[in-house]
Amino acid sequence: MKVPATARSGVALVRIEAGQAGQRLDNFLMGRLKGVPRSHVYRLLRKGEVRVNKGRVKADYRLSEGDQVRIPPVRRSGVSADDRAQPLPEGLARTLRGAILLEDDDLLVMNKPAGLAVHGGSGVRLGLIEAMRRLRPDAAFLELAHRLDRETSGCLVLAKRRGALLAFQEALKSGGVEKHYLTLVAGVWRGGPRRVSESLARKGPGTRVRPVTVDETGRHAESFFFPRRHFSDSTLMGVEIGTGRTHQIRVHAAHAGFPVAGDSQYGDFEFNRRMKRLGLKRQFLHAESLRFHLPDHAHPYRIQAPLLAELEAVLERLEPLDV
Structure with missing residues (x-):
């Protein structure tokens, strides 16, 4: 990325290089303006203070090699440039x-x-x-x-590397990333694996974090639940997600009648209190493993994250149940 000398005003003129081409303008700005709230970045775009090749463009504009992006001076909410x-x-x-x-x-x-x-x-x-x-x-x-x-x-x-970022995100979009989670849910799960296929949408006013609900007009989402261990009032579940929607596992689990332990937004509050007495201090949801392949690699990535000791300790305090 070549940045010509800036004027005294603090305006930066950034020349887009080949490795940056194809990126959305808003995403480019988020990476460039570290510490600046997302809402402020979009305000700069709406007001036309950010320009590409001296013209106004929208947030979803795809950058091309050789484009010149004008970035105004921005206060970074108390975060210094260095x-x-x-x-x-x-x-x-x-x-x-x-x-x-x-x-x-x-x-x-x-x-x-x-x-x-x-x-x-x-x-x-x-x-x-x-x-x-x-x-x-x-x-x-x-x-x-x-x-x-x-x-x-x-x-x-x-x-x-930007090439690796794009390759991984393309694998996500095409379903080429296997994502497995572990979660403890309220209730004793009867039967074997179960697919939950329910569309999800955000509801409520405002732009801050809003609850996600099952809604047929929302975005398609699929979760596959596999019981691993049963306890007297809960079940340790493996979950594979075919999509990656916001709060997907938590909302699908609650919709199926088995809310995630410790979930303060969609959970069973009485169950959460019992779990807290057993030492659970946060929601019991853990991204256990990933499996995917990138084009330039001969072998696929297989990555596993061990369950943290604090969650293992909670499981040890639960009463096992034979099902």
């Missing part, structure tokens, strides 16, 4: 180093800690991706390849 170079608190740095499951020239895969958002915004200054950029200040490229809920732990893929 924020990436600031050191992480040692405790967080140690946790993130220990969470790396796999790393090669293309990808970095982590066992995401629960409670850490994948990116900043909406009151969260430092998410996992910002923290990893601080941990790797010399990395030329480091981007989230997909997302997990803040309270969900497990396999999370970061891309170290």
Whole structure:
């Protein structure tokens, strides 16, 4: 990316190179303007303060090699321009180093800690991706390849090259990524595996986090539930998702009558209180494994994130049930 000398106004003129071509303008700006709220980025676009080749364009404009993007000076909500170079608190740095499951020239895969958002915004200054950029200040490229809920732990893929990012996201779209989760649900699951195929939609006013509901007018979603261990009032389930909608597993589980343990939004609150007394401090949802193939690799990726000790301890306190 070539950035010509900027004027005193602070305006940046960025020339798009081949590796950046095809990217949506809004996504390019999100990566460029670290620490700027998403809503402010879209406001800049609506007001025409961001221009491509001296003209106004929409957020979904696809960048081409040679395009010149005008980016106005933007205040980063108290985050300085050299924020990436600031050191992480040692405790967080140690946790993130220990969470790396796999790393090669293309990808970095982590066992995401629960409670850490994948990116900043909406009151969260430092998410996992910002923290990893601080941990790797010399990395030329480091981007989230997909997302997990803040309270969900497990396999999370970061891309170290734009080509790898696009390849992984294309595999996601085409169904080429096998995603398996572990969750503890309320109730004793009877019978074997079950498919839940229900469309999902966000409901309610506002632009902040809104609840997701089963709605036939929403986006198609499929989850496959497999009972693994039964307890007196709960079941440990394996879940494979054929799609990756927001809150998909949590909403599908609740719709089937078996809400996720510790889920404060869609869960069974009395059950959650009982689980809390057994030491469960967050929702019991863990991205257990990923399997996928990238075009330039001879062998597929097979990545597994071990269940965290805090969740294993909860299972040990439950009363087993023979079914």
